[in-house]
Amino acid sequence: MDFPVFHLDVLGNRGLIAGIAVLHVLINHGLAVGLMPLVACMEWYGHRKRDARWDALAYRILFCAFIVTTTAGALTGVGIWLSVSLVNPYSIGSLLRVFFWAWFVEWLVFITEVCLILAYTLTWKTWREGAAKRRHIRLGFALGLFSWITMAIIVSILGFMMDPGNWLADNTLFSGFTNPVYLPQLAFRTPLAATMAGVIALVLVPFFVGRDDPFRREAIRAVAVWTLLFCPFIVAGGYWYYGAVPEAMKDNLAVSVLTLQFSGWLDEFLLLVVGTAIAIVVVVQVAIVRPGLVPRTALVLPLLAILWLTAHFERVREFIRKPYVIGRYMYANGLRVDDYALLRRDGLLAYATYSNPLTPAEQASVPAALPPAERAAALDRLQKGKDVFMNACSRCHTTHGVNGVADHLHRMFGNRVWTPDLTGDYLANMHNAQPYMPPFPGSQAELGFLSTYLEQLQANREPVPGAQQAGITVRPESGSKLAVGERR
């Protein structure tokens, strides 16, 4: 529509965001929010017990976290932003205008966090004794607090995307920030981060403390106690969150039967939480009671479990807010709910600024033998169909890649010819059958164009390039030959 369409036709646009975002969440929760307080606790404990082994272990764990968080951690945070602004500029642009000051404050906290982690790591070897050491320990706890605050702010924005609450009525930052999903989600993520840090530390300890060193058992037991301590809170937070989401979704979804489909996803999520917690508890219990018995490979198990849980949790979170990208305000295709009436009446393309040039493979789907006028008309229909596809479908779907429309059509219609009649009827009512799909945003004629475009996908398996490769053309009716063009 108003931005050139960046498109990855093999990996899928959501794949790009998901890859970066999941990596970021794992690093942020596991190595920053959860691990910094754990490291500070180790340092404090070592100082209290006058036991330098704790200090040495804490520093080594911190150093690992320092390297990863200040490279991949910081950059994937920016990366989420860059990838979302490529894939769905409408949603991130809107979120920025609502949450600008929240983001701004989060940025100030982030600056503090980075300065603190630099100071905490780089002064470890010099602030060793007496008052300096006590100051250093306080620095560690401050770092933990600021890491948590950055997460606490961002979680609000994630909650907002699921359910904007009263913001839809009064449009203020406060009502957006205090959306109904916010606190339950924060209550879930906080112990999740602490537990994740515990299981990461459990994997790291054997790297830094030798097998025969009795301290290894002591350290594993202590870290296991930390991990176990937060497990019940994950389940409690998860349960609260589980209760808050359907409440929010009730407003989102008009038809009650559709809610069932979402609660299916939610039930799966709850089972995952409980299952993962049990798996972690079992390993951790053994680690507490018989730390010497736990082999290194067993310590990796809770880590894999919790990484998988977190990644899956993010996936479910992404899924259950559909068909919206911002609940009841904007659909996943980047089109505002309030614009639908106009777009359906006048057509999506009537207000589209750009067109996405046809590839040679797409052009070849129109028989060359047709009389020139007929061929030109067919190419024009195909072009319009492609533009509808790129604007209405391509934010979530590829043609033949991940979540490809061709696969879906094949599943539904098999090898029958995907004629416009066959697919058009389905597309018109798709959002009723599949509650996570937005309704078709364009006119009846455009539904026909889209169906024509889909038909050629049955034979044409060439990937469709996005604007980053193929560029764009300006739709003649939308451009302007005005004074601006007078530049030399």
Next chain:
Amino acid sequence: MNPVPVPRDLPLPLPAPEPLLVALLIVFFLMHIVFVNFMVGGAIISAYYELRGLRERRYVRLAYEIASTITANKSIAVVLGVGPLLAINTLYTVYFYTANALTGTFWISIIPLVVIAFLLTYAHKYLWHRMENRKGLHVVLILAACAIFLFIPLIFLANVNLMLFPEKWPTVRGFFSALALPNVLPRYFHFLLACPAMTGLLMVWMFRRRSAAALVETGWQRDELVRAGYRWALWPTVAQFVVGPVVLLTLPETAEPARMLMPMFGAAMLLSIWMTMLMYVETRRPAGRIGASFAAICALMFAIVGLMGTGRHVYREAAIAPHRELVRAKTEDFARRAAEANRAAGVEGEGRRP
């Protein structure tokens, strides 16, 4: 002639008065870019000294001193970049996101490239002593980081340049064609020269007051180090007197005349002449007095950078102001039509879902 695309803006108001957002953008961008200069300049200078150190041992210690600054500066550079990114996303949504999308593959590759470069600088710093016997490989680490650091600014410059020229958007086919637009490369060289210059001043700041005991460890005299810093600052700045005017002359003509631009850059030029003379005088000063003009040089640099940053904004506004009016008109027109269509369909307020 291609029609100039006129997209619609997002129909949400700016979250703050525009001048405030502009002030945030300019101030925080300048803070960000100074640390980027330290980071890139630090990598280049450290690599240079390490290469010299292959023949002359005393340079190795100096290379290590500079290398130690890169990793902290790079963290601050990244974190300070987020604020201006927030502001530019909000103020220039249509322009910035369009440029991003048109150069998308390279735009997103900034993330893995920066991660790799940062990991290389960490390896270079923290494996310094362990790789004593593998010097060649160790130099390769910092050279690889330099190569990445030198490439990434091209991606940013291609974007901030492309966003200013809506009439070029339909002609662009990927990153390299955006790179080929006039003015990108001169601006790149302008940035490149600023890196060793700023890092040279950082060196002066680092060594000017360092304790005698710590200086002995480096194996260098204080005045030698301060002079070396000033030389890094001086000669690239002299070269800016050629590159700067080229940047100015290759700026495409704006839709609206940018009247304030010439006086601002003129003032910056005069201050630069003054600053360069002071730098030159400093390099010639005896050991006892070297560094006496450091505060004055920093103040002048501060003023010059401020003028450049503000001038850059003045140019940007002049380039897109008329187009912005068209965007605004189109956005309002669309909002009117959407409201009217909603009224006709009776979906206002209740039952938003079609």
